[in-house]
Amino acid sequence: MAPYLLIETNTAWDGTGVVDLLKLAAGLADGGQSVDLFLIQNAVLMAYEPLEPWMERLVTHPLVTIWVDDFSLASRALPHPHHPQVVVAGADTLVSLLIRPDCKAIWHSA
Amino acid sequence: MDHTTKTVLFVTLDGPHRSDSTTTLLRLVEAALAQHHEVRVWACGGATLLTQHTLGVHKPRNFLDLEAEYPSTAAVIESLLTRAGPVLQWYICRHCMEERGATAQMRLVKIQPPFRFFEHVRLADACLVMGPL
Numbered sequence: 508m509a510p511y512l513l514i515e516t517n518t519a520w521d522g523t524g525v526v527d528l529l530k531l532a533a534g535l536a537d538g539g540q541s542v543d544l545f546l547i548q549n550a551v552l553m554a555y556e557p558l559e560p561w562m563e564r565l566v567t568h569p570l571v572t573i574w575v576d577d578f579s580l581a582s583r584a585l586p587h588p589h590h591p592q593v594v595v596a597g598a599d600t601l602v603s604l605l606i607r608p609d610c611k612a613i614w615h616s617a
Numbered sequence: 618m619d620h621t622t623k624t625v626l627f628v629t630l631d632g633p634h635r636s637d638s639t640t641t642l643l644r645l646v647e648a649a650l651a652q653h654h655e656v657r658v659w660a661c662g663g664a665t666l667l668t669q670h671t672l673g674v675h676k677p678r679n680f681l682d683l684e685a686e687y688p689s690t691a692a693v694i695e696s697l698l699t700r701a702g703p704v705l706q707w708y709i710c711r712h713c714m715e716e717r718g719a720t721a722q723m724r725l726v727k728i729q730p731p732f733r734f735f736e737h738v739r740l741a742d743a744c745l746v747m748g749p750l
Contacts, residue, residue, distance in 0.1 A: 514745075516636065548637040578644060579637070598641075598648035606623045606654065606743045614747045616636060 509609040510541045514601070515550040519559040522617040525550075529561035531613075536570040543604050545596075547576040548616075554588040566592040574600065624655040626741035628734075630748035632663025633690055638748055639667060643693060645745070650701050657737055658707045659729075664748070665714040668694055668707065671721040691723055698725040708737065 513532050519525045529544075536542045544565060546554055553562055554575045565571045575588060577597045587595050605612055627645060631638040642658070649656045660667060672689040679685050688696075698705055707726045714720060714728065722728060738744055 516638065516641075547641060578640075582637075598644040599652065602625070602645060602648045602652055602654070605745055606625060610743065612743070612745050614745055616631070616638065616747075616749050 508540060509611055510543065510604075510607055511535050512543045512545065512604050512607075512610050512612040514545045514547060514612065514614045515553070516548040516614070516616040518549050518552045519562075521549070524615060524617055526559070526561060528613070528615045529559070529565060532571060533561060533564055533568070536565070536568045540570065542568075542571045543574060544571060545574045545576070545601055545604065547579050547601075549579075551575050551579045551583065551585060554590065554593050555585075556590070558590075566590060574604075576601070622653050622655065623742035624657065624740060625649045626657045626659060626737055626744040628659045628661065628744065628746040628748075629664040630662040630746075633667050635663070639664075639690060642747060643697070646697060646705065650697075650705060654704075656701070656705045657741065658705075659710065659734055659737055660708065660726075661710040661713050661734075662748070663713075663717070665709050665717060665719045665722075667691065668709065668723050668726050669719055669721045670723045695723055695725055708733070710734070 515528055517525050532542045532544050573593045574596045575593055577595050629642050633639055646656055667690040672691040674692045676687040676689055708729045709722055709726050710731055711728050712731045
């Protein structure tokens with residue numbers, strides 16, 4: 508089954524399109540698809556408590572992995588998120604996720 | 618994860634100052650090159666402004682820090698292209714470039730007709746379209 512890579516650059520407070528992407532991630536995972544949600548740029552703010560309701564659902568979904576960009580955290584002077592289901596990673600990981608065979612990548616910016 | 622050599626196409630549409638996306642693009646290009654992939658960048662829309670030689674080597678002086686020098690996007694991209702050699706190709710959409718008057722492109726980029734985009738997508742093993750559509 509082809510993996511999905513969803514990359515978000517904004518926060519849920521920036522526009523409804525962000526929540527739409529989170530809903531898409533949940534829908535794909537509920538349908539049995541493997542989903543990697545990569546939070547980068549301002550989207551890293553969504554990795555902190557209290558989580559946005561759709562993020563709350565995604566972090567506990569067995570088919571979803573949530574990645575948070577290390578550079579985006581560092582450039583905003585943010586500590587690593589404490590949630591055990593959230594993985595801090597860099598651009599090399601994002602490239603590795605992207606080049607997987609048949610990976611379907613969606614980049615979203617508001 | 619798979620680390621065999623692939624051809625990776627990054628498509629950027631974002632202008633240089635609207636968001637962090639230019640920084641993200643440059644990080645991804647560097648990371649992909651470090652993994653020994655062939656990297657192609659297709660610059661469309663406002664991203665055609667990134668590679669103009671008229672930007673010079675440095676950004677305009679920061680009057681809050683007169684000693685500091687910050688490289689222009691053109692200088693950073695030229696450095697990347699020089700270091701990487703033919704494994705990195707930077708394509709400029711001619712239509713978007715002309716529409717913005719961004720015709721003073723640096724010599725290392727390749728100006729392409731818009732329809733060539735589909736050929737680059739077809740040839741790529743992985744493609745990421747970045748920026749607002």
